[in-house]
Amino acid sequence: MSTSKRVIMAAAALLALLAVALLLPPVRTRLTWRLEDLNARLFRLLNPPEQVTFKPGQDTQPQTVMTATLEAVQTTPLPAPATQPTAGPTWTPTVTPTPLPAMVNLTGFRYESQRGGYNYCGPANFSMALNFWGWKGNRNTIVKALMPGNLDAKDQPVNLDKNVMPYELQEYVRDNVPELKVIIRMGGDVDLLKRLLAAGFPAVVEKGYYETDYTGKLGWMGHYQFVTGYDESQGALIVQDTYNDGPDFRIGYDEFTQGWRAFNYLFLLVYPPEREAEVFALLGPWADEWWAAQHALDLAQAEVDNLTGVDQFFAQFNIGSSLAKLQRYAEASYAFDRAFVLYNALPDDGSRPYRMMWYQTWPYWAYYYSLRYSDVISLADTTLNETISKPVLEESLYWRGMARYALGEIQPAIDDFRAALRINPGFEAARFALQNMGVAP
Numbered sequence: 001m002s003t004s005k006r007v008i009m010a011a012a013a014l015l016a017l018l019a020v021a022l023l024l025p026p027v028r029t030r031l032t033w034r035l036e037d038l039n040a041r042l043f044r045l046l047n048p049p050e051q052v053t054f055k056p057g058q059d060t061q062p063q064t065v066m067t068a069t070l071e072a073v074q075t076t077p078l079p080a081p082a083t084q085p086t087a088g089p090t091w092t093p094t095v096t097p098t099p100l101p102a103m104v105n106l107t108g109f110r111y112e113s114q115r116g117g118y119n120y121c122g123p124a125n126f127s128m129a130l131n132f133w134g135w136k137g138n139r140n141t142i143v144k145a146l147m148p149g150n151l152d153a154k155d156q157p158v159n160l161d162k163n164v165m166p167y168e169l170q171e172y173v174r175d176n177v178p179e180l181k182v183i184i185r186m187g188g189d190v191d192l193l194k195r196l197l198a199a200g201f202p203a204v205v206e207k208g209y210y211e212t213d214y215t216g217k218l219g220w221m222g223h224y225q226f227v228t229g230y231d232e233s234q235g236a237l238i239v240q241d242t243y244n245d246g247p248d249f250r251i252g253y254d255e256f257t258q259g260w261r262a263f264n265y266l267f268l269l270v271y272p273p274e275r276e277a278e279v280f281a282l283l284g285p286w287a288d289e290w291w292a293a294q295h296a297l298d299l300a301q302a303e304v305d306n307l308t309g310v311d312q313f314f315a316q317f318n319i320g321s322s323l324a325k326l327q328r329y330a331e332a333s334y335a336f337d338r339a340f341v342l343y344n345a346l347p348d349d350g351s352r353p354y355r356m357m358w359y360q361t362w363p364y365w366a367y368y369y370s371l372r373y374s375d376v377i378s379l380a381d382t383t384l385n386e387t388i389s390k391p392v393l394e395e396s397l398y399w400r401g402m403a404r405y406a407l408g409e410i411q412p413a414i415d416d417f418r419a420a421l422r423i424n425p426g427f428e429a430a431r432f433a434l435q436n437m438g439v440a441p
Contacts, residue, residue, distance in 0.1 A: 049354040050219070052386040053344040056337045056367070056375045104197045105229035105238055105248075108132060112139050114242040118150055122164030124242040125224040129204050129270045130173070133180055145172055149423045160392050161424050162358050163222065166206060166268055173270070181273050185286050186322060187296030188260075188267045190253045192286065193237065194230050196269065199282050202228045203269050208262030208314075208353065211244070218350030220310075222263070222359035261303075261311060262353065263360070264296050264318040290326065297322035310351050313342040321362040332366035333375075357383040357396060364399035368406075376403035394420035398430050405433070414439055 109132040114120035123142035130137065143150060146168050149160040170182040193203055205227055210220050228248075229238035236250040245251075257265075271279045280287040285295070300318035307315055316339040323332035346352045357363070357379065367375040380400035384391035391397065401416030414437065420430040421441050434441050 048348070049387040050217075050348045050350055050352045052354055052382060054340050054379055054382045055344065056333075056340060056372070056378070100194055100198045102232045103230065104194070105231075106132070106197065106200065106202050107228075109202075109226075109228070109240075110138075111240055111247040112242060113246075114139070117143065118159040119147070119162050119164075121224050121242055122169060123147065125204050125226045125240070126164075126169045126172075126268075128226045128240055129202065129268070130177060130180065132202055133270060133272060135177060135180065142169075142172060145176065146424075146426065148425050162388070162393060165359075165361075165395070166266065169204075169268060179272065180270055181276065182268055182270050183279075183289075184266065184268050185283075185289060185292040186264045186266050186325065187292050187299055188265045188286070190230075190237065190257060192283070193227055193267070196282055197227070197229055199278070201269060201271060201279065201282065202226060203267045205260055205267045206263040206359070207256070207259040209259050210350070219355070220262075220351075220353035221355060223259075258311065261318070262314045262356075264300070264321050293322050293325040297326065310346060310353065313339060313346065313353075316342055317356070317360075320366055321360065324362040324366045327369075329366050329369035332362070333370040333372055336363045336366055354387045357387070358393055361395045361399065364395070368399060368402060373403040373406050376400065377407075391419070392423050394423040394427050394430065397423070398427070398433070401430070401433065405437075410437075413437075417441075 109128045112124045112127050114124040117139070120139055120143060123139040123146065127135075127137065127139045127142055142164075144155075146164050147161040150158055166184050170184055173180050173182045188203075188205070193205075196203055203226075204224055206222065206224055208220055208222055210218060212218055223243065226240040226242075227237055228240055230236065231238060231250060234250055234252075236252050237256050239245075239249050239251060239256075240247050241249045269279065269283075285291045297319060300315045300322060304312060304315040304319060316335065320332045320335035320339055323329075323335055343352065343356075363379060364376055367373075367379065377400050380396040380403075383396045384393060384400075397416045397420040401413040401420070404410075404416065405413035414434065417430040417433045417439075418441065420427050421434075431441055
């Protein structure tokens with residue numbers, strides 16, 4: 001037998017042994033994350049996502065729908081889009097200013113890390129926010145409900161669902177924790193957080209940060225943090241960081257705000273229903289979610305011309321997000337056009353936040369409701385095929401499916417909705433779209 005044939009047979013035998021070993025749960029658990037890591041490293045090496053750009057309106061499909069009516073474009077009724085739940089009654093009370101203490105450090109919750117699972121940032125932080133008010137579950141309780149695709153048949157973690165959206169956390173409480181309520185608002189600031197903290201209400205915020213990621217390269221990521229206090233003597237907020245920095249981590253107001261900008265200063269507030277009047281009084285004008293969105297828009301418009309680089313991109317992106325929240329979709333689509341121009345001008349040295357669409361979907365809303373279906377598809381294609389090693393972002397799949405359906409591409413739309421449900425079997429928007437089409441999930 002020749003040497004080359006022996007090498008081939010040995011390699012085949014080794015692969016066969018590896019395949020058998022992967023069937024054993026202890027081996028699979030230890031090796032799966034390493035294989036995922038290797039796959040991600042190879043993907044980034046061969047297809048550097050920081051070099052990817054998106055140019056709205058530059059695809060091959062005509063953009064005549066921009067000036068067409070909805071009735072002229074559609075040939076069949078569209079499935080209802082995913083909607084963000086409303087927060088209930090809102091009003092704008094008068095806030096009576098009261099001096100705040102120099103330091104607040106809330107306790108009474110159980111710290112949780114996100115380590116040991118994939119993309120558990122949202123569940124770990126939100127679990128702390130809930131158990132602060134007496135909830136008895138933990139991060140895995142939320143993972144099983146909101147990220148069922150991230151557990152295999154034996155409840156072992158797998159890397160599939162990349163993110164939990166804020167509205168999913170809100171819906172979890174609505175459906176599973178009736179003794180508590182959650183509101184989501186844009187346009188928050190440090191002074192508001194301090195006012196809430198001083199009254200005993202911690203908040204969960206969504207923000208971005210840079211670090212050397214799992215592939216060894218500098219990269220931007222989205223991250224939740226549970227804010228439980230502040231210290232005026234240090235000019236810092238006290239946060240429970242589930243990833244690198246651990247419990248009771250102090251972060252300066254300016255540094256915190258810079259990271260928070262990437263998510264339009266969004267925050268989630270958990271509270272008992274019987275204290276809603278107190279919460280809304282503390283929020284002041286933020287009690288009205290539409291005022292908060294307009295405030296976020298005003299803030300972003302004030303920031304965008306005074307910032308440079310990636311911060312200017314974030315501010316411009318926030319203009320689009322706020323306009324989309326206000327249902328001013330055509331304006332929002334043009335705002336996102338400019339945001340992507342700013343993005344494309346950033347150096348591809350790791351500063352481009354190429355994971356942006358993993359966490360935020362407002363550009364899809366804007367382009368879809370402006371009838372720019374080709375841009376929805378192009379942006380989803382770019383996100384799914386060029387920024388991630390596997391197309392496992394259910395929101396991008398869903399919106400691509402919606403746009404394909406609107407253009408009469410029925411089977412590709414069905415394929416996208418089903419793919420979204422494979423990632424997250426609890427993703428009701430995709431399930432509803434299929435049901436509305438008379439198709440089995």
